[in-house]
Amino acid sequence: MKAALMTAPGEPDVLQLGEVLEPTIQQETEVLVRLKAAGVNPIDTKLRRRGTFFPDRLPAILGCDGAGIVEAVGASVRQFQPGDEVYFCNGGLGGHPGNYAEWAIVDARFAAHKPTTMSFAEAAAAPLVLITAWEALFDRARLQAGQRVLIHAGAGGVGHVAIQLAKWRGAEVCTTVSTEAKAVFVRDRGASQVLFYKDTEVAQAVMNWTHGQGVDVAFDTVGGAALGQSFAATKFYGDIVTILDADPATNWKLARTRNQRVSFELMLLPMLQGLMAVQQSQAAILQQCAELIDAGHLKLHVGQTFPLAEAAAAHQAIESGSTTGKLVLVMD
The missing domain is CATH 3.90.180.10 (Medium-chain alcohol dehydrogenases, catalytic domain)
Known part of the structure; x- marks a missing residue:
């Protein structure tokens, strides 16, 4: 063959x-x-x-x-x-x-x-993106109807599936993108708040969207600075899930002082x-x-x-x- x-x-x-x-x-x-x-x-x-x-x-x-x-x-x-x-x-x-x-x-x-x-x-x-998004949102973060979720890189393979699964579960979705074309794409999949990460302070924008509370769940699909941004954008006792190794420079103190639960998803x-x-x-x-x-x-x-x-x-x-x-x- x-x-x-x-x-x-x-x-x-x-x-x-x-x-x-x-x-x-x-x-x-x-x-x-x-x-x-x-x-x-x-x-x-x-x-x-x-x-x-x-x-x-x-x-x-x-x-x-x-x-x-x-x-x-x-x-x-x-x-x-x-x-x-x-x-x-x-x-x-x-x-x-x-x-x-x-x-x-x-x-x-x-x-x-x-x-x-x-x-x-x-x-x-x-298959890989379906299982990754499902396990991250539902098995790790226990996402529920009525919650708010931040999904990094919503136009990506995992991200665009995660948006749809979160909407199906009844959650409200904020996501990050790099271009206007990708913004249109993620809105079509159900994102209600779209942030251009290259020229936006993501954590502050999420706080504004949630009236200072932070999201219930943050899903990091890109790594690097996104994990630290997720700590700052997530509420006290909230959930953060990442599919990547943490950057060595990651400052874990904010997650600790907010009693956040950080999970890893390696499907x-x-x-x-x-x-x-x-x-x-x-x-x-x-x-x-x-x-x-x-x-x-x-x-x-x-x-x-x-x-x-x-x-x-x-x-x-x-x-x-x-x-x-x-x-x-x-x-x-």
Whole structure:
């Protein structure tokens, strides 16, 4: 089969289209999926630059997110049959092969039925960001109807999903963007307050929006100074969730003196640590989100698609930092 192979750590050109053996079912819980599309995520570019979690296994196939058609099922699989359309977040960290390829083996317990109203490209863009936003807002921060939430970088992959999930839950959303076009984009997704972070003191603007109280929840999807801004923008006893490592210069004193609860969201942890029960719960999140998508409550924005052979160009685009929504590789 054809696959975009990472031959060594480095610049995007280390991704080269090559031929590898088509995978086969080895365990009774597995399904063979003919991939139609694969999502491209920032974690993919980080692994390409610095090396995967399994540096001795090269060449590697990156790509955690995939969507496609089930071609064969293991003996104990009951929830899927050949012909079913599925989406999932599985593989791509350097151990189990990822989804920059024409075929993939996936444990059926970690997959979900693809939303019927979505194209394969849209579905492949969805799993990692859906699970990240859901776990951050609902499992970590316990966001409730009537609360106010600050979502950093609302036009990004995770951000634009988080806005919609927060609105569906009944919360009011403030978000940060860099351009007027992105401001229009996030307002269309449900943001009621939009801040241009390049020329706005974000924490003070949030305080003005909340009449000096601060938001109930802040969700940091960008890192750097955003975490410190979140402390200052969040109320006493509020929640802050970040998906990135804290900057060494972060001043934690304000969070402490406000009795804020700070949580970390690394949705790939179950895959890295073999926490199978949590991986199954993440598949359940995907199934719930499929229902929301098909009911019209949630949309995924694909900013650009690339052929599988142009994986390097997709990485260059995502590293430019100027994309809106998600980037996807398509196999047809």
